[in-house]
Amino acid sequence: MSEAAKKKFFNVTALKRVFTFVRPYRMQFYSSLVMAVLLAIFAPVRPYLIQLTVDAATSKASHVPGWLNWFLFNTSITQTEKFIVAVTVFQVIFIFVETAVRFLFGFVTSWMGQSVVKDMRITVYEKIVGLNLKQFDKTPIGTLTTRTINDIESINDIFSDGLIPIISDLLSIIITLATMFWIDWRLTLVSLIPFPILILATYYFKESVNKSFIQVRNAVAALNAFVQEHITGMAIVQAFAAENREYQKFNAINKEHRNANIKAIFAYSIFFPVVEIVLAVSIGILVWWIADKQLEAGLLVSFILYLNQIFRPLRVIADKFNVIQMGVIASQRVFAVLDNPDYVKQQGTYAPATVTGKIDFNHVWFAYNDEHYVLKNINFSIQPGETVALVGHTGSGKTSIISLLNRLYHIQKGSILLDGVNIDDYKLDALRSRIGVVLQDVFLFSGSVMENITLRNPAITEEQVIQAAKLIGVHDFIMQLPGAYHFNVMERGNTLSLGQRQLLSFIRALLYNPSILILDEATSSIDTESELLIQHAIDTLIAGRTSIVIAHRLSTIRKADKIIVLDKGEIKEMGTHEELLALGGFYSKLHNMQFQKQKTALTA
Incomplete structure (x- = not known):
């Protein structure tokens, strides 16, 4: 034949x-x-x-x-x-x-x-x-x-x-x-x-x-x-x-x-x-x-x-x-x-007990499709314990940067270093366990509040969860749910509001005690009262940790040690809040636009 x-x-x-x-x-x-x-x-x-x-x-x-x-x-x-x-x-x-x-x-x-x-x-x-x-x-x-x-x-x-x-x-x-x-x-x-x-x-x-x-x-x-x-x-x-x-x-x-x-x-x-x-x-x-x-x-x-x-x-x-x-x-x-070759590479073996949190992006180029780069020649450094804010219009590349740091995607050019070691050399579990993430779009699995917070990690006890919830100020809200910490949030957490889902994801990040904390619009769906409630907890959490904050509301990042302004995948400006305002450039225009919108909304 x-x-x-x-x-x-x-x-x-x-x-x-x-x-x-x-x-x-x-x-x-x-x-x-x-x-x-x-x-x-x-x-x-x-x-x-x-x-x-x-x-x-x-x-x-x-x-x-x-x-x-x-x-x-x-x-x-x-x-x-x-x-x-x-x-x-x-x-x-x-x-x-x-x-x-x-x-x-x-x-x-x-x-x-x-x-x-x-x-x-x-x-x-x-x-x-x-x-x-x-x-x-x-x-x-x-x-x-x-x-x-x-x-x-x-x-x-x-x-x-x-x-x-x-x-x-x-x-x-x-x-x-x-x-x-x-x-x-x-x-x-x-x-x-x-x-x-x-x-x-x-x-x-x-x-x-x-x-x-x-x-x-x-x-x-x-x-x-x-x-x-x-x-x-x-x-x-x-x-x-x-x-x-x-x-x-x-x-x-x-x-x-x-x-x-x-x-x-x-x-x-x-x-x-x-x-x-x-x-x-x-x-x-x-x-x-x-x-x-x-x-x-x-x-x-x-x-x-x-x-x-x-x-x-x-x-x-x-x-x-x-x-x-x-x-x-x-x-x-x-x-x-x-046979799909586009898998998360596991070749790294480096797994230190702790990391200090020093991050370096060196001439990083990245594209979701090989022909269209969404990040172009990105260069910046974050010192251990610093809080750095990423700002820019939608599609400027902010979320792509944190995705690359977690090795959710692979870069085409350049290198990303953590404590002076290329992140590709880290064992994947060791790398991601050092990074805590609170995303804007929170995904909850079908199951209890406890299971969604711990992600079924047997090493995390209920007492630790309750302690973290109290630190965030969410314990009372959870206790009001039928079954409290054992309340079934249903598929995608549909029985909870978007703000409540974000609060649960905040506890999740706290429990893993990360060396690096990423907040991607973490307070965008929380009302003013809840935002004030967790602001102290956020300040406590980021103290001594390297933190990367993505926020559209510029009022939430004034305390950042460094603000990186992105536009169309490129870094336009970098500095503190005051320095960038004094520069009168891209950041200053963004700030004035938001201030004008807030002023118009209050007048209305």
């Missing part, structure tokens, strides 16, 4: 890679193969026993193989009643044995498939957690959800409904055909005259369903992405009365999913009747031939059963080939995630 043919049938490389996850379960895999062979050997036994029973009942002298004669306690076929009883008892015992093997075969293959799925899902999730944020900026969440859940579940079908069952079915067909040729090769050839029609129908069925299933998988990914995004943003959809427009979009995607499934259903609707017709023709030819040649009735009965044993797996074998193909296609999508 040529390489092109292999790719058309299925990606052998991807299938081999899937089987690397089977290595821990080699024993189960080999056991399933042994049981597949056993089931194939068992396939022609019962029809042959029925043939002997009919021959005995019609007083037809037939040869009984030695191995079977031993199981029948050497009962002669001429002893009709004893022979039929012996064959019936053996059949009952044989059915129980075959059923037990079939049960074990189905259980072991399904168990192995689920175990592989579990391992793959863990591997994929570990990879997703380690991807750079850049990947999440350009990849819909629903797509990654599909890769982690639906696509990996399709890989399970390779084992439970695909490859190993196909091996069992193919072996059953081969052994059944061999038995038929051994019994009467002429009769076998005659009964298989319509067989090429079935082979041709099976091929076209497989190709048709495969194309439909690919369309179904793409439609499922599109549906997941759309639903995930719009349920998350439902407040915006409803606020702007966009329900009908979004419904129309969903309806269009859903129709594509339906149409792809209908194509597959249409193929099934044609294929199965074709199989039944071909089987009926084969049986008709068989009956005609036996009647014409005046052959025994036992032969007719057994050959009808043999034909059913050949045609029955052929009904589903094409479908199982499609299952394999779908599993392989799904695995290629999963491996595309695993």
Whole structure:
């Protein structure tokens, strides 16, 4: 088979890679193969026993193989009643044995498939957690959800409904055909005259369903992405009365999913009747031939059963080939995630017990997309214990700077040093554990207040949480919640106001006692009373710590040791509040604009 043919049938490389996850379960895999062979050997036994029973009942002298004669306690076929009883008892015992093997075969293959799925899902999730944020900026969440859940579940079908069952079915067909040729090769050839029609129908069925299933998988990914995004943003959809427009979009995607499934259903609707017709023709030819040649009735009965044993797996074998193909296609999508090179680099090994907090940005250039730099030749230093404020219009690069310090993204040029050591040389956990972050857009997970504050870190006790909450002045507010610290904030913290969520994130930062503190618009969503409440706590927190503050309200950064003014990814000015005002430049204009807005608002 040529390489092109292999790719058309299925990606052998991807299938081999899937089987690397089977290595821990080699024993189960080999056991399933042994049981597949056993089931194939068992396939022609019962029809042959029925043939002997009919021959005995019609007083037809037939040869009984030695191995079977031993199981029948050497009962002669001429002893009709004893022979039929012996064959019936053996059949009952044989059915129980075959059923037990079939049960074990189905259980072991399904168990192995689920175990592989579990391992793959863990591997994929570990990879997703380690991807750079850049990947999440350009990849819909629903797509990654599909890769982690639906696509990996399709890989399970390779084992439970695909490859190993196909091996069992193919072996059953081969052994059944061999038995038929051994019994009467002429009769076998005659009964298989319509067989090429079935082979041709099976091929076209497989190709048709495969194309439909690919369309179904793409439609499922599109549906997941759309639903995930719009349920998350439902407040915006409803606020702007966009329900009908979004419904129309969903309806269009859903129709594509339906149409792809209908194509597959249409193929099934044609294929199965074709199989039944071909089987009926084969049986008709068989009956005609036996009647014409005046052959025994036992032969007719057994050959009808043999034909059913050949045609029955052929009904589903094409479908199982499609299952394999779908599993392989799904695995290629999963491996595309695993092979994504844009992951958070973990090569650093430097992990000091403490850091002083000296930060140096040296000629740093950074772009989310390689062609468009959002930071251009950034140079500044922050001494240990200093408070530095970053100001500038939206999109000037403030948040990008703190993201780079946390190694959430990688720079294209330049270097960032912490205590004189390149941050790439730090062990990632060691670096991030020294940096506390309070972001403007606070994300809370579904769970209790306590779990969101500690992020399920067992090293943080409830007493420490309560102490930090009291320092911020949030303890009383939390105690008023039903269940207090064990109150369930629900998905994304929807049961709390934006200001309350920010206060919880402030406690979270306090608890980790960072050497460097980053406040990204940390008080922007807190009312005046709450801001006054935590201002003292902020002053206490930043004392002795290197702090980077991002604020649009310039009144909150007057005490900063240094203010860095950014515009379009470049540093325009740097100095204290008074120095920059005296300079009468970019910062002074920003300050005057805000002062004028506040004055206008008060007058109004």
